[in-house]
Amino acid sequence: MKKFSFSVLSERQRLAELLRCCSKKWLLNQGLQVHGAVVKGGLGFDLMLNNDLIDMYGKCGRVNAACAVFDRMLERNVVSWTALMCGHIQNDNAEESLFLLSQMGLSDVKPNQFTFSMNLKACSMLNLSDTGMQIHDTCVKTGFDMVIVVGNSIVDMYSKCGRINEAARMFDVMPVRNLISWNSMIAGYNIAGLGKKAVVLFQKMLENEQAPDEFTFTSILKACSGLGAIKEGSQIHAFLATSGFPYLITTSIAGALIDHYVKCGKLCEARRVFGQIEQKHVISWSALILGNAQEGNLAEAMDLFKQLRGSDIQPDGFALSSMIGVFADFALVEQGKQMHAYTIKVPSGLEISVCNSIVDMYLKCGMMGEAERFFAEMAMRDVFSWTIMINGYGKHGLGKEAVFLINKMQSNNIEPDDVTYLAVLLACSHSGLIEEGQEYFSRLCSDHRIKARVEHYACMVDLLGRAGRLKEAKDIIDCMPLKPNIGIWQALLSACRIHADVELGIEVGEILLRLDGDNPVNYVMLSNIYADAGYWNECERVRELVKTKRLKKEAGRSWVEIDKEVHFFYGGDDTHPLIEKIHEVLKEMEKKMKEEMGYVYGMKYALRDVEEESKEESLRFHSEKLAIGLALVCGGWEKSGRVIRVFKNLRICGDCHQFIKGLSKILQLVFLVRDANRFHRFENGCVLAEIIGDIVGSRI
Numbered sequence: 001m002k003k004f005s006f007s008v009l010s011e012r013q014r015l016a017e018l019l020r021c022c023s024k025k026w027l028l029n030q031g032l033q034v035h036g037a038v039v040k041g042g043l044g045f046d047l048m049l050n051n052d053l054i055d056m057y058g059k060c061g062r063v064n065a066a067c068a069v070f071d072r073m074l075e076r077n078v079v080s081w082t083a084l085m086c087g088h089i090q091n092d093n094a095e096e097s098l099f100l101l102s103q104m105g106l107s108d109v110k111p112n113q114f115t116f117s118m119n120l121k122a123c124s125m126l127n128l129s130d131t132g133m134q135i136h137d138t139c140v141k142t143g144f145d146m147v148i149v150v151g152n153s154i155v156d157m158y159s160k161c162g163r164i165n166e167a168a169r170m171f172d173v174m175p176v177r178n179l180i181s182w183n184s185m186i187a188g189y190n191i192a193g194l195g196k197k198a199v200v201l202f203q204k205m206l207e208n209e210q211a212p213d214e215f216t217f218t219s220i221l222k223a224c225s226g227l228g229a230i231k232e233g234s235q236i237h238a239f240l241a242t243s244g245f246p247y248l249i250t251t252s253i254a255g256a257l258i259d260h261y262v263k264c265g266k267l268c269e270a271r272r273v274f275g276q277i278e279q280k281h282v283i284s285w286s287a288l289i290l291g292n293a294q295e296g297n298l299a300e301a302m303d304l305f306k307q308l309r310g311s312d313i314q315p316d317g318f319a320l321s322s323m324i325g326v327f328a329d330f331a332l333v334e335q336g337k338q339m340h341a342y343t344i345k346v347p348s349g350l351e352i353s354v355c356n357s358i359v360d361m362y363l364k365c366g367m368m369g370e371a372e373r374f375f376a377e378m379a380m381r382d383v384f385s386w387t388i389m390i391n392g393y394g395k396h397g398l399g400k401e402a403v404f405l406i407n408k409m410q411s412n413n414i415e416p417d418d419v420t421y422l423a424v425l426l427a428c429s430h431s432g433l434i435e436e437g438q439e440y441f442s443r444l445c446s447d448h449r450i451k452a453r454v455e456h457y458a459c460m461v462d463l464l465g466r467a468g469r470l471k472e473a474k475d476i477i478d479c480m481p482l483k484p485n486i487g488i489w490q491a492l493l494s495a496c497r498i499h500a501d502v503e504l505g506i507e508v509g510e511i512l513l514r515l516d517g518d519n520p521v522n523y524v525m526l527s528n529i530y531a532d533a534g535y536w537n538e539c540e541r542v543r544e545l546v547k548t549k550r551l552k553k554e555a556g557r558s559w560v561e562i563d564k565e566v567h568f569f570y571g572g573d574d575t576h577p578l579i580e581k582i583h584e585v586l587k588e589m590e591k592k593m594k595e596e597m598g599y600v601y602g603m604k605y606a607l608r609d610v611e612e613e614s615k616e617e618s619l620r621f622h623s624e625k626l627a628i629g630l631a632l633v634c635g636g637w638e639k640s641g642r643v644i645r646v647f648k649n650l651r652i653c654g655d656c657h658q659f660i661k662g663l664s665k666i667l668q669l670v671f672l673v674r675d676a677n678r679f680h681r682f683e684n685g686c687v688l689a690e691i692i693g694d695i696v697g698s699r700i
Contacts, residue, residue: 058087159188262291399431465495
């Protein structure tokens with residue numbers, strides 16, 4: 001009898017070890033065979049083996065099978081419940097884990113530290129800080145909050161849910177901390193945008209003789225990148241090199257180090273680190289490619305991407321999305337099309353983030369038809385997909401299409417998030433759809449899932465302001481439950497200028513100068529209001545303030561793509577090799593427009609500092625006109641129906657607007673101009689989907 005019991009015990013232990021091996025190595029087929037052996041051996045109701053089966057099925061992605069085992073169990077303990085919760089979380093079903101925790105509370109089984117830790121993770125995945133706080137309270141009552149694995153999970157949960165102060169309080173009261181504790185808190189400060197606190201905590205960590213690991217170094221380098229702290233980042237680099245830490249073969253650290261140097265404007269250092277990496281990872285490639293693109297080194301960025309494609313490293317979804325994003329921001333149509341063609345050939349090109357980037361690229365390049373076709377062909381769409389398309393319609397002045405799309409999105413059982421609401425409100429604002437805008441703002445305020453942000457209120461101020469309903473716009477600011485930011489006051493000030501409400505404009509302008517006295521844009525806007533009203537002394541006073549403070553407005557820059565090459569122009573630029581021909585063709589166009597349409601310069605958009613006879617010349621030097629001039633020089637204007645795309649970093653001025661509108665009529669060309677605010681389509685002397693308030697000129 002004793003011998004028989006021993007053999008059963010040995011078989012039970014052997015099956016348990018096999019199941020644990022299958023869990024560890026994700027061997028589902030072998031696990032299924034072991035499950036069969038468990039049932040045949042008469043051990044189908046053994047508590048330990050059933051717990052191991054739940055764990056194995058959960059780790060192998062067969063949660064339904066894990067649930068079936070759990071449901072058939074005659075007896076369950078804390079391991080049974082926790083193993084099933086773990087399976088749900090590992091398979092991205094955090095809601096089910098929290099439901100199980102509530103069901104467990106109705107049973108006689110009490111949770112342990114791993115149960116609490118697992119469900120705190122579930123709260124962080126779902127951004128449910130209130131539920132996480134309830135679990136934290138339970139941990140305090142039961143004493144589990146002082147167990148290190150639970151304490152770490154509490155810190156992590158609060159950090160990821162945006163409650164950094166609660167995370168810091170928990171970290172401070174922890175009786176014992178390990179590496180995970182320090183890493184969680186440093187990462188939390190990073191998430192919250194508190195890079196300085198992350199750096200201070202890292203120093204404190206070293207003082208406490210806690211050795212950093214790969215995760216620590218990656219986090220602290222990200223903090224230095226965000227701060228532009230080149231000195232501190234370089235010191236960490238030196239520490240890594242002198243300590244013998246294998247950072248050049250540690251993918252995340254090498255990528256973070258390159259990214260740090262890139263964001264601090266040290267591209268040479270970034271290239272040097274990149275050159276030292278023997279086995280280059282896609283993360284390192286992506287960091288250097290994006291860094292060059294963001295610094296305006298487009299040729300270098302594209303050359304690096306060609307090298308990446310020529311290597312044996314397959315670009316991942318992030319690299320593809322990022323590169324497509326560069327082409328989108330600079331509106332590089334031909335390169336964007338080539339990238340789209342390339343994504344079709346690689347597996348990562350099917351990822352939804354890549355597809356979303358392609359839609360965004362076509363929209364930002366002004367190719368609405370291509371964006372619509374690709375969006376319609378997407379196998380899957382998420383909330384970002386719909387939001388990108390809604391935002392694109394808004395930027396093209398197609399507000400009714402944006403409203404139709406958000407309704408269609410909801411009929412497809414995808415609920416809008418705060419960014420979607422922002423996109424549709426902007427679309428209503430650009431198209432003057434007041435009733436629709438008010439309706440969606442009302443829906444947002446009644447949607448308990450989402451909190452309206454100050455940007456949403458700013459959209460309503462802009463919408464009402466453009467329509468001349470300035471008192472209602474001001475009332476929104478006065479009554480909103482949030483503190484108004486600079487952007488919302490700027491929206492109202494812009495509306496005051498459009499509708500010549502000098503009194504309110506002066507009041508709002510002075511508020512802006514108090515709140516944001518180092519931003520030249522505010523002085524420009526207020527100066528323009530004074531000038532429009534003929535208050536020249538006040539206008540000069542504001543201009544003198546700009547000179548005294550030595551403030552500089554961002555330089556206007558326009559660009560155009562000719563034969564896959566991008567040409568950039570600044571206002572007054574005379575450096576382009578074809579500048580003389582550009583001026584010749586612009587003068588010829590001006591002459592034609594004067595003869596055929598009676599075109600005259602919009603002198604109020606010229607710089608007030610120049611002599612009267614030079615004002616026409618200064619207007620001809622506006623960057624968007626130079627870009628158009630180059631397009632005409634290179635392509636001629638004989639081809640009717642041709643589309644010329646020009647892009648600008650600031651908003652288009654009134655004179656250029658009138659000039660391009662007239663040009664579209666006499667040349668029978670379509671001009672698509674993307675400025676900082678939206679698209680302007682000029683065709684046959686008309687501006688399609690244009691509304692008042694989108695044209696802003698400046699005198700400073």
